[in-house]
Amino acid sequence: MSGATLKGSCHCGAVQFEVRTALTPAAHCNCSLCRRKGALMSPPFAAAELKIVQGQDALTLYQFNTRVARHYFCKHCGIYPFHQTRKDPLLWRVNIGCLEGVDPYTLDAGVNDGASLSVVEDA
8 A cells, every 4th residue: 555545526526435545656648538538647556445435326437449447437527536447457546636635736747658558549
């Protein structure tokens, strides 16, 4: 385990969660989905570090391309709070913008080359 336990939620508050993760190195991803959603992601962490406190039934799953990664969105407000990664399905990342008391604009971020993992053009 690394990092502190942080609280987070989607925009409308229907989905609330706790996560134990570091905030850096934060990353953007250049795959077609992440380029469009523009979220800043935490470093990868084990699934056991994420606890959905409220709103499991408000989550909608979106998968594309190889359908390995599992991207979750609130079905009410459309915000992406977290996803299971494609590169290592045992690891997850959280949208830093959903975390209480954290300003994602103060963090330096690299870029993950998710586009190179695609098997479908522009996926």
